[in-house]
Amino acid sequence: MPRVDLTHDADDDLEKIFDHLARFDAKNAAAKVREIHRELSVLAQSPMIGRPLSGDIRELLIGKRPHGYTARYRYTRGGIVLILSIRSQRQG
Secondary structure, eight states, rough: OOOEEEOOOHHHHHHHHHHHHTTTTTTHHHHHHHHHHHHHHHHHOOTTTTTTTSSSEEEEEOOTTTSOOOEEEETTSSEEEEEEEEEEETTT
């Protein structure tokens, strides 16, 4: 089964998401970050589920617009799903 890893940039993105949400509701901020992690874990079972972008980059939609997120990732030959970035769907 593939392993899901976050790059340093993607980890920073999650921290920024948490910090932004925590300004309004800290309890829900933690729940939202847990939800994002749960959705990313789906990639361990189905790494090709995201829509293809350019080259070997794929994109997973998490949640529903306008409050959802997109995770860009690469599935490596070594069986690793490498999360490159996590952004609000509003950011694109």
